[in-house]
Amino acid sequence: MVKEILKDLDKAFENRIRLGIMSALVVNDYLDFNALKELLEVTDGNLASHLKALEKSEYITYKKEFLDRKPNTNYSATDKGKEAFKKHINAIEQLLK
Amino acid sequence: MDKEKYIEDLKEIKDIMHRSKRFISLSGLSGVSTGVVALIGVFLAYQIVFKGNDYLVHHAVGISNEHLSYLLLIATGTLVLSVWNAIFFTHRKTKKQNQSVWNIQTKQLLLNLLIPLITGGILCLLFLAKGFVGVLPPLTLLFYGLALVNGSKYTLPEIRNLGLIEILVGLIAFHLVEYGLFFWALGFGLVQIIYGLIIQRKY
Numbered sequence: 137m138v139k140e141i142l143k144d145l146d147k148a149f150e151n152r153i154r155l156g157i158m159s160a161l162v163v164n165d166y167l168d169f170n171a172l173k174e175l176l177e178v179t180d181g182n183l184a185s186h187l188k189a190l191e192k193s194e195y196i197t198y199k200k201e202f203l204d205r206k207p208n209t210n211y212s213a214t215d216k217g218k219e220a221f222k223k224h225i226n227a228i229e230q231l232l233k
Numbered sequence: 234m235d236k237e238k239y240i241e242d243l244k245e246i247k248d249i250m251h252r253s254k255r256f257i258s259l260s261g262l263s264g265v266s267t268g269v270v271a272l273i274g275v276f277l278a279y280q281i282v283f284k285g286n287d288y289l290v291h292h293a294v295g296i297s298n299e300h301l302s303y304l305l306l307i308a309t310g311t312l313v314l315s316v317w318n319a320i321f322f323t324h325r326k327t328k329k330q331n332q333s334v335w336n337i338q339t340k341q342l343l344l345n346l347l348i349p350l351i352t353g354g355i356l357c358l359l360f361l362a363k364g365f366v367g368v369l370p371p372l373t374l375l376f377y378g379l380a381l382v383n384g385s386k387y388t389l390p391e392i393r394n395l396g397l398i399e400i401l402v403g404l405i406a407f408h409l410v411e412y413g414l415f416f417w418a419l420g421f422g423l424v425q426i427i428y429g430l431i432i433q434r435k436y
Contacts, residue, residue, distance in 0.1 A: 174333065
């Protein structure tokens with residue numbers, strides 16, 4: 137039984153920062169790099185590497201645009217990512233029951 | 234099993250969802266100060282324009298052009314001071330909490346506040362141009378309330394209730410339109426001060 141639940145816990149969300157990124161992106165249509173950085177209180181490099189990891193598992197996607205001629209990257213959660221996040225939360229709740 | 238870690242995780246998730254979605258640095262003091270400004274505005278309007286008239290027959294009071302321009306001057310002054318106060322206190326609080334003022338949450342909040350506010354503002358000007366001064370207090374209350382309800386998704390949950398109360402006061406003010414100034418003072422003054430104090434104490 138517990139093993140079943142553990143299977144649903146997503147390795148991608150074991151890290152706090154990645155969990156934080158997903159939490160923010162499931163309730164917002166999109167957030168840019170600086171918004172995420174401010175929200176999670178992490179360094180540029182740290183955030184970038186975790187974003188890359190989530191991109192690799194296709195849980196998030198990004199769109200580059202130009203704001204006052206400065207490049208700006210908006211991140212958003214994919215359907216796959218939202219599904220995985222929901223599953224992960226459910227698994228945690230089951231474990232805590 | 235590390236239950237503790239998962240409990241911490243859930244807490245963190247909730248906190249981030251809340252902080253990322255809403256503008257939480259709203260200052261209660263801005264509510265209090267705009268309330269006080271509103272009361273001063275009403276007092277001035279009463280002293281200059283309505284004094285000497287029986288309060289009960291306000292609907293019969295003819296407003297001369299001179300009085301009307303005084304009234305508009307007071308109204309504009311009240312508006313400008315209120316907005317300035319709100320910005321000043323909120324800016325101070327965001328600084329204290331180390332948050333930026335101009336982020337996606339504030340943009341969403343402002344946009345959602347401004348849609349009903351501008352609609353109401355234009356409607357008020359149209360009524361004013363046709364000489365219907367009496368409907369302005371209830372109309373401003375109504376649209377302010379609608380704006381707050383609309384924007385409350387992006388800020389503190391208390392704002393929704395404040396909006397609902399303003400709508401209610403606005404509707405009553407429409408019904409008892411001769412007491413417009415009184416209800417205006419109630420909604421923009423007293424209710425706002427009370428909510429400002431609640432928010433200031435809670436956050």
